Amino acid sequence: SQQGEEDPQALSIQEGENATMNCSYKTSINNLQWYRQNSGRGLVHLILIRSNEREKHSGRLRVTLDTSKKSSSLLITASRAADTASYFCATSTTSGTYKYIFGTGTRLKVLA
Amino acid sequence: GAVVSQHPSWVICKSGTSVKIECRSLDFQATTMFWYRQFPKQSLMLMATSNEGSKATYEQGVEKDKFLINHASLTLSTLTVTSAHPEDSSFYICSARRSGIGGEQFFGPGTRLTVL
Numbered sequence: 001s002q003q004g005e006e007d008p009q010a011l012s013i014q015e016g017e018n019a020t021m022n023c024s025y026k027t028s029i030n031n032l033q034w035y036r037q038n039s040g041r042g043l044v045h046l047i048l049i050r051s052n053e054r055e056k057h058s059g060r061l062r063v064t065l066d067t068s069k070k071s072s073s074l075l076i077t078a079s080r081a082a083d084t085a086s087y088f089c090a091t092s093t094t095s096g097t098y099k100y101i102f103g104t105g106t107r108l109k110v111l112a
Numbered sequence: 113g114a115v116v117s118q119h120p121s122w123v124i125c126k127s128g129t130s131v132k133i134e135c136r137s138l139d140f141q142a143t144t145m146f147w148y149r150q151f152p153k154q155s156l157m158l159m160a161t162s163n164e165g166s167k168a169t170y171e172q173g174v175e176k177d178k179f180l181i182n183h184a185s186l187t188l189s190t191l192t193v194t195s196a197h198p199e200d201s202s203f204y205i206c207s208a209r210r211s212g213i214g215g216e217q218f219f220g221p222g223t224r225l226t227v228l
Contacts, residue, residue, distance in 0.1 A: 035219075042205065042221035043156075088155060097169075098209050099146055100217065102156040 004089050004103025012109045019076040021106040023089035026070065030092045033100065034063060034074050036085045043088070046074070081112040114140050116208045118220040125196055126228055132192045133223045135206030141186040142208035146217075147179070150203040162189040186211065196227045 004025045013019055023032070034046040047063045049056045049072065055064050062075040076083055086107050090100040115138040125131050135145055143164050148156040160181055161169040168181035180192040189208075193200050205222040209215045 040203075040224070043219045045219070090156075097161060098144055098215070098217070099158055099161055100207070101158060102148075105155045107153075 004091055004101065006087075006089060006103040006106045008106060009104065010107045010109070012111065013079060015079060015081055015110055015112050017079055019079050019083070019108055019110070021074045021087050021108070023072045023074070023103045024070055025072075025089075025091045025101075025103070028094045029067070030094055032065060032072050032092075033090045034061075034072075035088045035090060037088065037105075038085045046087075076108075079108075079110045081110050084108060084110045114138075114208075114210065114216070114218045116206065116218045116220040118204075118206060118223050120223060121221065122224040122226075124226045124228065127197050128195055130192055130194045131196055131225060132190055133204055133206075133225075135189045135191070135208065135220050137187045137208040137210075137218070140208075141211045142189075143186060143211040144209040145183060145189040146207045146209075147181065147189075147191050148205045148207070150205060150222075156205060159191075193225065196225070198227045201225055201227045 004023045007022045031050045033048045035043040037043050047058050049063050049065045060077045065072045086105045088105045089103040092100050117136045119134045145162040147159045149159050150156045158171050159174045162181045162183040164183045170176045183189040203222050203224050206220045207217045209217045
């Protein structure tokens with residue numbers, strides 16, 4: 001079953017603009033990860049944020065986590081055409097099974 | 113970083129045949145591996161959890177007799193799609209969890225299955 005819902009489903013922006021994607025989930029989590037996937041390719045790990053963390057940065061990426069609202073956001077600053085991809089959040093619940101459940105994904109298109 | 117491989121990377125088969133996909137953790141031991149399926153323009157759906165030396169745990173709605181999982185060693189899990197049909201055509205991705213407390217998970221590059 002799908003744990004996370006992502007919003008928006010699709011996003012089209014101009015190069016240089018910022019892109020924000022949101023992920024909402026349903027149950028308590030240990031951590032949440034964001035992945036990128038280019039069309040027809042495998043997953044690229046972006047950032048892991050633990051349940052006791054509120055914000056993490058990695059280069060042009062900024063991830064926030066609000067456990068009270070069961071939501072996370074991924075911000076890509078100064079976007080580039082190469083950022084065009086699908087972005088997924090994945091949550092690891094506190095059930096002890098270690099499995100990750102993926103969100104529905106956001107398809108980002110950055111126009112040059 | 114840790115590497116997970118999948119073999120084959122793509123496979124085309126005729127309807128009714130069985131296809132085996134391998135998932136290997138190349139430089140770490142993985143007690144637990146996971147199998148996901150992804151249809152075009154959709155997200156990854158967890159199919160099953162593969163535990164070394166024991167039976168796999170399947171997610172609701174996944175036919176265990178159709179998707180056979182074997183995790184015979186700490187570095188290898190296999191997924192066999194039995195009597196494949198065109199609707200089984202999909203991108204199959206595995207992940208491997210490094211053994212031990214707080215073990216990280218790493219994803220394989222995926223296997224694209226096309227059933228004619």
